[in-house]
Amino acid sequence: MPRQGSLLDHDRETRAALWRRVAELLEAHLARQSDDPEAAIAPASSSEAIAASLDALFGGAPRAPGEALDEVARALEHGIVHPDHPRYFGLFNPAPAALAVVADALASGFNPQLATRGHAPWPVAAEERLLAAFGERFGWAPDATRGAFCSGGGEANMTALACALVAAFPELGERGVRSLAGDPRLYVSAEGHATVARAARLAGLGAGAVRTIAADARQRMKPAALREAIARDRAEGALPFLVVATAGTTSSGAIDPIAELASVAERERCWLHVDAAWGGLAALVPELRGALDGVARADSITFDAHKVLSAPMGTGTFLTRREGILERVFADRTGYMPRDGASDPYSRSMQWSRRFLGLRVLLPLLAVGWEGYAESLRRQVALADRLRARLRERGWVVVNDTPLPIVCFVDAAHADGRFLDAVARATLASAGGWLSVPRFANGTRALRACVNNHRSEAQDVERLVEALDAARANALGGAA
Ligand SMILES: *Cc1c(COP(=O)(O)O)cnc(C)c1O
Numbered sequence: 001m002p003r004q005g006s007l008l009d010h011d012r013e014t015r016a017a018l019w020r021r022v023a024e025l026l027e028a029h030l031a032r033q034s035d036d037p038e039a040a041i042a043p044a045s046s047s048e049a050i051a052a053s054l055d056a057l058f059g060g061a062p063r064a065p066g067e068a069l070d071e072v073a074r075a076l077e078h079g080i081v082h083p084d085h086p087r088y089f090g091l092f093n094p095a096p097a098a099l100a101v102v103a104d105a106l107a108s109g110f111n112p113q114l115a116t117r118g119h120a121p122w123p124v125a126a127e128e129r130l131l132a133a134f135g136e137r138f139g140w141a142p143d144a145t146r147g148a149f150c151s152g153g154g155e156a157n158m159t160a161l162a163c164a165l166v167a168a169f170p171e172l173g174e175r176g177v178r179s180l181a182g183d184p185r186l187y188v189s190a191e192g193h194a195t196v197a198r199a200a201r202l203a204g205l206g207a208g209a210v211r212t213i214a215a216d217a218r219q220r221m222k223p224a225a226l227r228e229a230i231a232r233d234r235a236e237g238a239l240p241f242l243v244v245a246t247a248g249t250t251s252s253g254a255i256d257p258i259a260e261l262a263s264v265a266e267r268e269r270c271w272l273h274v275d276a277a278w279g280g281l282a283a284l285v286p287e288l289r290g291a292l293d294g295v296a297r298a299d300s301i302t303f304d305a306h307k308v309l310s311a312p313m314g315t316g317t318f319l320t321r322r323e324g325i326l327e328r329v330f331a332d333r334t335g336y337m338p339r340d341g342a343s344d345p346y347s348r349s350m351q352w353s354r355r356f357l358g359l360r361v362l363l364p365l366l367a368v369g370w371e372g373y374a375e376s377l378r379r380q381v382a383l384a385d386r387l388r389a390r391l392r393e394r395g396w397v398v399v400n401d402t403p404l405p406i407v408c409f410v411d412a413a414h415a416d417g418r419f420l421d422a423v424a425r426a427t428l429a430s431a432g433g434w435l436s437v438p439r440f441a442n443g444t445r446a447l448r449a450c451v452n453n454h455r456s457e458a459q460d461v462e463r464l465v466e467a468l469d470a471a472r473a474n475a476l477g478g479a480a
Contacts, residue, residue, distance in 0.1 A: 010065055021066055025073045026101065033085050034455065041085045041434045045078040053079075086460045087433035089449035091250070092278040092307035096360075097454065100311050103363040107356040114354035115346040116338055124345055127358035133370075134303055135319050137283040138276075139296030144321045148349035149305075149357040152316035153277035154195040155350055156302035159318045161186070161199040161242065163300060163325045164271035168241035173328065177204050185233045186242035187211045189221035189256055190441035191249040193275055215441060218401045219254035221245065223264055230268050242271045247292055248279015251438035251448065252399075253406035255279055259294025266297070274298040277316070278307040278452075279404055285374050285381070291403045309373060310454050311360040318349070380405040380451040383461050387449060390465045399446050408438075408446040411472055417445045422475040423468065432467020433460070 009015065033039045045053070053075050063071070082088060084095030112120035114127070127149055135145025150156055164186070165172055171179055184205055188196045190212050197210045211233065214225045230240045243265040245256040258274060265272040274295050280303040282288035283295070295301065300320040305311040320326065326348040338344060346352050365373070384405030388398050391409050400408035410420065417437070424435045424447060436448045449464065 014065055018065055018069060021069055022105075025069070029073075029077065030084075030098075033082065038431055039085065040078070040082070041088055041431060042081050042428055043079050045075075050075075050079055081434065084453065084455065085434070086453060086455045086457060087431070087464060088453060089451060089456075089464065090434045090436055092304070092450065092452055093313075094307065094310045095453045095455050096312045097310040097364040099364040099367055100360040103359040104312055106363075107359050110356075112356050114356055115352055116344040118338060118344075120356070123356045123358065126362055127345075127356075130358045130361055130365075131317060131319060134283075134317060135301075135321065138280070138292070138298070138301055138303075138319070139283075140319075140321050145319055146321070146323060146326055146348070147317055147319040148326070148345060148351075149354075150316045150318055150349055150351065151314050152306060153193065153275065153302045153304050154198065154316075156277070156304075156316050156318035157193065157195045157244070157273070157275060158199040158202060159326075159329075159350060160244070160271075160273040160275075160300045160302065160320075161196070161203055162329045163320060163322065164242035164273065165203065166329050167271055167299075167322065167325055168239070168269075170328075180239065182237045182239045184209055185211055185230075185238045185240045186244065187213055187226055187229060187240070187270075188244040189213050189215050189219075189246055189249070191215045191219045191251060191254055192221075192244060192246045193250055193277070196244050196275070212441075215254070219249060219252050219440065221256040221261065223257060223260040226261065226264050230264070230270075240268055240270050242273060243268075245272065245274045245298070246279070247274050247276035247282070247295065248402075248404055248406075250278075251440055252408045252446075253279065253402035253404040253450070254400065255282075255291055255402060255404070257294075258292060259297070262294045262297035271299045272297060273300045273302070275302045277302050277304040280304070281308040281377050282404065284308065284370065285377050288381070288403055305357075305361050307452070308377070309361050310364070310376070311357075315357050315360050376454045377405075380454070380456070383451045383456055383458065384449075386458060387451070387461045387465070390461065391468075394465065394469055396468070399444075405451040407449045409449075410446050414472075414476065415444070415446070419475055420445055420447050423447060423471040426471035426474055427464070427467045430467045430470065432471070433464040 083093035112123045114120045114123050117124045131147045132145045136142055169180055197207045200209045201207055211229045213221050213229055216222050233240050243261055245258050245261045247255050262272050282291045299322055304316045306313050306315040331347040345354055384407055387407050395412050396409045397412050398407060398409045420437045424437050428434055437445055438448050439445050
């Protein structure tokens with residue numbers, strides 16, 4: 001009997017036109033950003049225009065599917081910062097690889113449910129291979145890695161905290177934090193990521209459980225200060241259980257001395273988590289691997305494919321070499337899931353229903369290989385080196401020290417926040433590039449340019465430097 005078809009599927013011709021149209025829109029977007037020197041990096045729409053556009057969309061009658069698609073694509077073009085613009089030198093938000101976008105469409109279309117192996121045996125096994133490959137790049141044995149794809153570094157750091165807690169306090173899963181003989185304490189650098197403290201709050205430990213350890217002049221955690229903090233806490237009867245090392249701080253790309261921190265963690269019987277959400281890129285580029293010395297000693301690692309591997313937003317991973325810990329944290333028994341669910345992904349992570357996130361890495365990998373990813377990252381490192389050199393030539397002072405492609409700088413004579421903000425604003429206004437102006441834990445600020453986009457090229461760096469010089473002249477002229 002012929003099928004009736006579904007309202008939500010439209011008819012065959014309409015669908016064919018929609019698939020074609022979305023491809024045209026994506027290609028036009030990419031081409032505009034590559035070829036139009038004035039293509040907007042930041043939202044062109046005012047908040048009034050955005051409200052008006054949404055009023056029209058929500059208030060209007062149902063429209064033809066193609067019209068709806070065009071309207072939404074237009075709204076996106078004008079209503080967002082474009083992290084895929086070749087002169088977006090912003091936070092860790094790369095342009096997605098073309099095949100990663102295709103992967104997302106494929107995953108949506110087939111819509112595998114990765115909660116259980118039974119529902120998605122091939123995707124679950126494929127993700128396990130990818131996680132193992134990541135673990136190997138961090139120096140773990142080929143069969144040592146356990147873990148999960150997840151929404152991002154925030155979730156991965158929360159998972160690390162949960163694992164460290166249960167590893168240190170096995171009774172906790174049943175009896176909760178109140179059963180502990182003292183206050184649990186964890187340690188992270190002053191330049192570490194805010195999601196670590198968030199995880200402590202969510203776990204019911206409170207932000208007070210987080211000891212913020214001073215960073216040195218290169219913004220790396222001081223191992224001596226860590227040792228002292230742990231000794232102080234022990235003397236007070238508190239229970240140190242977790243050290244979080246940051247490999248690639250968000251503000252300046254600093255890499256904590258992981259090997260030294262690993263020795264402290266081992267001596268103190270603390271879990272060592274390495275937050276390598278972005279800095280983990282060094283593990284993929286052989287000549288940078290030395291910068292992560294000691295990372296193989298980590299109990300767990302945060303590694304974000306949506307920062308390092310040009311995957312679309314929402315592609316993080318949590319990796320651990322502690323077999324069985326994830327199941328101890330997450331496994332549940334319920335009548336509506338397989339009886340022996342221990343090897344199912346829902347027993348190993350925060351998410352229950354799960355998208356095939358790994359395909360966003362797997363599909364590009366099949367085409368370009370690990371060497372392709374390494375080459376793309378190498379180019380970003382080389383562009384940052386070029387930027388450092390150009391900035392120094394022109395009297396800017398680079399204030400961070402990292403092998404990673406992130407450059408923090410100030411003017412030799414002017415480093416106050418208002419000046420830096422004005423320079424960043426003017427640089428963006430002239431389409432020279434999008435920069436951030438972070439505040440470091442020591443209170444100082446700097447302009448920050450991160451090369452995190454596989455589409456950025458030398459001409460983009462040159463244009464950024466020209467725009468910065470013009471913006472500086474303008475800001476100083478205005479001040480005089
Ligand atoms: C980005 C980042 C996070 C948070 O990761 P999300 O993927 O944004 O959730 C955590 N730690 C570090 C070091 C980061 O750079």
